[in-house]
Amino acid sequence: DIQMTQSPSSLSASVGDRVTITCRASQSISSYLNWYQQKPGKAPNLLIYAASSLQSGVPSRFSGSGSGTDFTLIISCLQPEDFATYYCQQSYSPPLTFGGGTKVEIK
């Protein structure tokens, strides 16, 4: 199985901050990397697919980059509605696997 490791596991930030979350795969997955946002009690919501493609309807303050084993999700200007947990997920090969999550909390 491909292991996905996210860091940090949690962070505190203020509205307006730039936030960076990283995800590392245990082997190369090319650009087969997706990012999701999950709020408490809700289903995950797709933000980014193919490492850097913004899903329709997702604000442009979200961006993704990377390929191979190292990937980054950036929130350029944190908004109140962005406080949530973020997960990366590889779609390179089954079993599909997720990172452990990064919880973004209010400072």
Next chain:
Amino acid sequence: QVQLQESGPGLVKPSETLSLTCTVSSGSISSYYWSWIRQPPGKGLEWIGYVDNSGTTNYNPSLQSRVTISVDTSKNQFFLILSSVTAADTAMYFCARRGYKSYYYYMDVWGKGTTVTVSS
């Protein structure tokens, strides 16, 4: 737009079988793959497996011996069966559509989830 809704018992006894249904509305079940994902309380996401509209499946090896996912295209539904459950199977269970663009796949439509507790 397409919507997914999970349904099934919220409480299952240990050693028994968990059965869930995902109903696809406002869209066809054809041309896509359909996944089940679960999330234990306070923990991360675990992919269980997926099925396509012809019934072809792929399961997480960690659950393969206990899981069956199937589809009924006439009812626009797909199903999860997990046998011999234990407390470790207590989780929120989500169904999701595997969308795609070119060769890139992602889960772009999710149900709201259903909580399943394993307890006697």
